[in-house]
Amino acid sequence: MSAAYNEYVLATSLEQGWLKKEQADQVRVLITANPKVAALDLMEDQQLLAGEHVAMLRSLIEQAAGAEAGQDSSVVRAYLQTAVEMGASDLHLGPDAPALVRIHGQLSPLEGDGARYLTKEETEQLARSFLLPKQIARVEEHGSFDFCYEAEGLARFRTSVVRQRRGWESVFRVISNKIRTMDELGLPAVLKTLTRYHNGLVLVTGAVGSGKSTTLASMVDHINRERKDHIITLEDPIEYVFQPAGCQVSQREIGANSASFSSALRAALREDPDVIMVGEMRDLETISLAISASETGHLVLGTLHTSTAARTLDRLLDVFPIEQQAQIRTMVSESLRGIVCQQLIPRKDGHGRMLALEVLVNNPAVGNLIREAKTFMLPGVMQTGKKLGMKLMDDSLQELLDQGMITGEEAYRRAENKKAFATGLAGGAR
DSSP, X not given: OOHHHHHHHHHHHHHTTSSOHHHHHHHHHHHHXXXXXXXXXXXXXXXXXXXXXXXXXXXXXXXXXXXXXXXXXXXXXXXHHHHHHTTOSEEEEOTTBOOEEEETTEEEETTOTTOOOBOHHHHHHHHHHHSOHHHHHHHHHHSEEEEEEEETTTEEEEEEEEEETTEEEEEEEEEOSSOOOHHHHTOOHHHHHHHTOSSEEEEEEOSTTSSHHHHHXXXXXXXXXXXXXXXXXXXXXXXXXXXXXXXXEEEEEBTXXXXXXXXXXXXXXXXXXXEEEESOOOSHHHHHHHHHHHHTTOEEEEEEOOSSHHHHHHHHHHTSOHHHHHHHHHHHHHHEEEEEEEEEEEOTTSSSEEEEEEEEEOOHHHHHHHHTTOXXXXXXXXXXXXXXXXXXXXXXXXXXXXXXXXXXXXHHHHOSSTHHHHHHHHHTOO
């Protein structure tokens, strides 16, 4: 907590007669020795204030912060509004750099060439202007804070505030208020088939910024409109807000509503779910619970940061101890429904990005390779499984290249089999 807020807490406590002067002096000594400690938390821990006085002070602090933010956060809102109007996916407000926006995957100054650089004092002030006191305390104590920020009447933003070497930096990812349908996104029909299962595991994978959240949201929304079930989403933070259509939809935010993905998933299994969406399967316990849930009558949708179906399965299985892997491979071979790997590639004409997809659909041949730990042979099975909707990433890239939608350089950079794309690249035909 900042020195200003600590002094505000002490001054208010003295004025109200809740705290004696010698107690206030003692608190000042303690927080001077340890600047990371907030005066209010210290007084609460030491039982220097009654519970009702602590609650009143917290309310006063948030009101004061709200009034201050109302004056200063208008600058942040103006930046965000400009970014949205430009069609940007991200806004960066960092020290020793101009305000930056990401458009079609490329960063550029929001105000054009020659834009003024922000100072570290400005970026810290901007961050503090839209954060609540408890969020500021998180940044000061832990060095970062991730949450979903809503600019009323404008949009919602997945937001990360960090203290880096040069100062405070805020990064905003624009979240559309409208959940685009699978048809609007141009997703293949086989993905709709994957949403119709009533149990099993469906994984959507790709690098950061590859559109996983958008694809996953469209799949969940499709289930919401087609079925009469209970959907639980576990997210960090909540991005798209689902309005119940045919389904009851419960959304839980990690950090705010639950300590971790694993604890949230364990609790969700006791809430009579039909469909569970796990925003990120990042550790052994979460992955283990997800696989178990997919086997016991739940459809589980999850994400991983992998680039191909084979690597996804290897990542999924390799987190388990060696002695458990044979059993887990058998479980996954039976519960897996499909894997969707995706990339967003800049268009050749510079207007937007194109979606390239790899799709694996489980069948007896795929299941057998998973059980026998022969995932390196999956591309061959996927080549012969096109009638089931399977597609390799290289085939998707080749289609986009043949349609003139992407350049040969982009296809080559992103291909698995680079030799297949090297000839056209060298000859200049692509």
